[in-house]
Amino acid sequence: MKSFRVLVLLLSFVTDVSGTVNDTPQQVVTKYNNYKTICTGLGYKATHCNGEQTKVIGFQSSLKGDLVNLKTRETVIFNQASLNRGSAYNTTTGKFTAPADGVYSFSWTTMSDAEKCFITEIVLNSSPMACNFTDGRGRTKNAGNVMSSSNVIIEMRTGDKVWIRTHHNYGQFARCGDGQWCIFSGFKL
Numbered sequence: 001m002k003s004f005r006v007l008v009l010l011l012s013f014v015t016d017v018s019g020t021v022n023d024t025p026q027q028v029v030t031k032y033n034n035y036k037t038i039c040t041g042l043g044y045k046a047t048h049c050n051g052e053q054t055k056v057i058g059f060q061s062s063l064k065g066d067l068v069n070l071k072t073r074e075t076v077i078f079n080q081a082s083l084n085r086g087s088a089y090n091t092t093t094g095k096f097t098a099p100a101d102g103v104y105s106f107s108w109t110t111m112s113d114a115e116k117c118f119i120t121e122i123v124l125n126s127s128p129m130a131c132n133f134t135d136g137r138g139r140t141k142n143a144g145n146v147m148s149s150s151n152v153i154i155e156m157r158t159g160d161k162v163w164i165r166t167h168h169n170y171g172q173f174a175r176c177g178d179g180q181w182c183i184f185s186g187f188k189l
């Protein structure tokens, strides 16, 4: 069997290396190259040190302030980020741009008041992927706040954009305080 022959060859190289301590630098390089050829032939891939090949992409943003009577399909801009590895989320535009092809997960949360609503949807290049219904319209005054969250896991291509916007014109009121009540986060799997 081919793989068995390679293994025997590999073992003979090991014996060869461990048996000699007086190799010249050139011999060491030759042996290294031989090992590399064998390992590559076995299907191993060369990797980089320090986790260079695993680039983390993830952000955690929040919205500071209150939002009143947003327009139809207006972007909800989560204007501050406590984490933005890969710099894919923009706190000025509220948009996340995929830096690489892959599968991404996003979550968002908003809070509104009794008698008010703040209904939003997450869109991928303007196509709605999921909605959330933060609706306090059936509640009486002083009945407390309403808060809701949703999550999507979607396939994205490099350059695709994801953001949160109002569902129709139901962006009546969002109470976000310093950001603790309105959150948008995401990461690449």
Ligand SMILES: *[C@@H]1O[C@H](CO)[C@@H](O)[C@H](O)[C@H]1NC(C)=O
Residues within 6 Å of the ligand: 087, 090, 091, 092, 093
């Ligand atoms: C965010 O978007 C704005 C407007 O397009 C742009 O001027 C700015 O450079 C972007 N910021 C980052 C960090 O990419």
Ligand SMILES: *[C@@H]1O[C@H](CO)[C@@H](O)[C@H](O)[C@H]1NC(C)=O
Residues within 6 Å of the ligand: 130, 131, 132, 133, 147, 148, 149, 150
């Ligand atoms: C909105 O979020 C709440 C709380 O997570 C959830 O129960 C509800 O199903 C969501 N609504 C929509 C329309 O996604």
